[in-house]
Amino acid sequence: MYNSVIVKYGEIGIKGKNRYLFENKLIKNIKNMLKPIDKFNVYKEYGRVYVDLGDYEYEEVVEEIKKVFGVVGVCPAVKVLRNNEEDIEAAYEKLKETAIIVLEDKIENGAKTFKVESRRGDKSFRLTSQEMSMDIGGYLLSKVGDRIEADMHKPEVKIRCEFRENNVVVYSDTVPGYGGLPLGTNGKAMSLLSGGIDSPVATWMVAKRGMEVEAVHFHTYPFTSEKSQEKVKDLAKILAKYVGKVRLHKVNILEIQKAVGLNCRDEEMTIISRRFMMRIAEEIAKDRRCDALITGESIGQVASQTIQGLTCTNASVSLPVFRPLIAMDKSEIIDIAKKIDTFETSIIPEEDCCSVFAPKKPVTKPRLDRIEESEVALDAEQLIKDAIDNMEVEVLEF
Ligand code: ATP
Numbered sequence: 038m039y040n041s042v043i044v045k046y047g048e049i050g051i052k053g054k055n056r057y058l059f060e061n062k063l064i065k066n067i068k069n070m071l072k073p074i075d076k077f078n079v080y081k082e083y084g085r086v087y088v089d090l091g092d093y094e095y096e097e098v099v100e101e102i103k104k105v106f107g108v109v110g111v112c113p114a115v116k117v118l119r120n121n122e123e124d125i126e127a128a129y130e131k132l133k134e135t136a137i138i139v140l141e142d143k144i145e146n147g148a149k150t151f152k153v154e155s156r157r158g159d160k161s162f163r164l165t166s167q168e169m170s171m172d173i174g175g176y177l178l179s180k181v182g183d184r185i186e187a188d189m190h191k192p193e194v195k196i197r198c199e200f201r202e203n204n205v206v207v208y209s210d211t212v213p214g215y216g217g218l219p220l221g222t223n224g225k226a227m228s229l230l231s232g233g234i235d236s237p238v239a240t241w242m243v244a245k246r247g248m249e250v251e252a253v254h255f256h257t258y259p260f261t262s263e264k265s266q267e268k269v270k271d272l273a274k275i276l277a278k279y280v281g282k283v284r285l286h287k288v289n290i291l292e293i294q295k296a297v298g299l300n301c302r303d304e305e306m307t308i309i310s311r312r313f314m315m316r317i318a319e320e321i322a323k324d325r326r327c328d329a330l331i332t333g334e335s336i337g338q339v340a341s342q343t344i345q346g347l348t349c350t351n352a353s354v355s356l357p358v359f360r361p362l363i364a365m366d367k368s369e370i371i372d373i374a375k376k377i378d379t380f381e382t383s384i385i386p387e388e389d390c391c392s393v394f395a396p397k398k399p400v401t402k403p404r405l406d407r408i409e410e411s412e413v414a415l416d417a418e419q420l421i422k423d424a425i426d427n428m429e430v431e432v433l434e435f
């Protein structure tokens with residue numbers, strides 16, 4: 038029955054003159070998201086974005102479209118073209134007939150009350166939007182009034198009817214999307230992607246605001262396994278579902294961990310390695326023309342994420358560091374991880390390079406001056422250069 042979907046987007050609407058750029062990006066991103074299913078006709082019409090379903094059922098298509106950042110809601114719709122020869126009353130009849138088809142479907146699914154909401158796009162029509170609603174409502178009641186009632190205040194379903202110059206459209210439900218802004222409308226960020234629960238969520242959240250993302254993962258192979266790298270690749274692949282492609286930089290920091298272990302106080306190990314990670318990520322980010330770093334840190338979550346810990350980590354770089362999870366509880370983060378499908382992969386038990394070399398008693402209140410003092414014993418520049426020279430790069434697609 039449904040032959041089209043209407044894509045609703047919120048914030049894009051307020052972008053004034055840039056609006057068409059955002060819309061075009063959104064259309065491109067929707068086409069990309071749908072590519073694995075088929076090639077779809079995605080187009081703009083009367084300030085809306087439509088996707089024609091062709092032979093596909095709407096459920097499958099809607100499921101993909103709602104993942105596109107910038108999409109607030111997706112409405113399965115029945116769209117019937119008007120033809121130039123028929124007169125305007127005949128076209129209006131078409132709209133009413135279409136409305137009955139949609140309402141019948143709602144009744145079959147158990148709806149007991151309804152209301153009609155109309156929009157007159159074709160200003161040459163004799164009825165106003167409100168008059169159309171009353172007229173169509175009356176017509177629907179005359180047809181199926183024995184099975185459903187009208188309710189103007191709290192209807193179970195709304196039958197939305199649009200009378201346009203070129204077509205008539207009827208729809209009812211809106212499947213919510215994730216919102217945000219179309220990918221690629223806000224620069225690019227480099228995400229520090231571990232195999233944990235947090236960093237994939239942080240990456241997704243920043244991407245949702247329209248930033249492109251790349252990722253860097255640190256490992257200490259052969260102390261950390263091949264499998265733990267596979268896991269990160271799997272996470273990057275899931276993220277690629279939302280962002281198209283993820284360029285993953287894999288950096289072995291075993292030599293750095295060893296040097297830190299030999300030259301620095303045991304309890305400072307984690308915080309100093311974290312500072313190295315940040316610096317390496319920043320170097321790669323600059324090379325890749327990224328405007329910011331992303332981490333999955335959250336205040337107080339672990340020893341290295343106390344305010345003093347975060348201060349020391351933050352001081353190691355000059356690029357802005359985005360920490361979208363900073364004030365979130367673990368349970369809130371997990372909810373998002375489940376929603377975006379990274380959770381099940383994140384919880385597969387694999388060792389992380391930090392856990393392998395984790396001190397028994399990490400400092401919880403590191404002082405920046407003391408940490409910097411400890412780092413003097415290291416040839417940081419050389420260590421960083423060597424690590425980057427040996428990095429491996431992979432581009433992951435869903
Ligand atoms: P996550 O669940 O993201 O691993 P976490 O709660 O385990 O986070 P930490 O291990 O302290 O926290 O790491 C804090 C942040 O540092 C991570 O969210 C991630 O952005 C970055 N990070 C930690 N380990 C790595 C790694 N091996 N590779 C890349 N980034 C890392």
Ligand code: MG
Nearest residue numbers: 231232233389
């Ligand atoms: Mg971790």
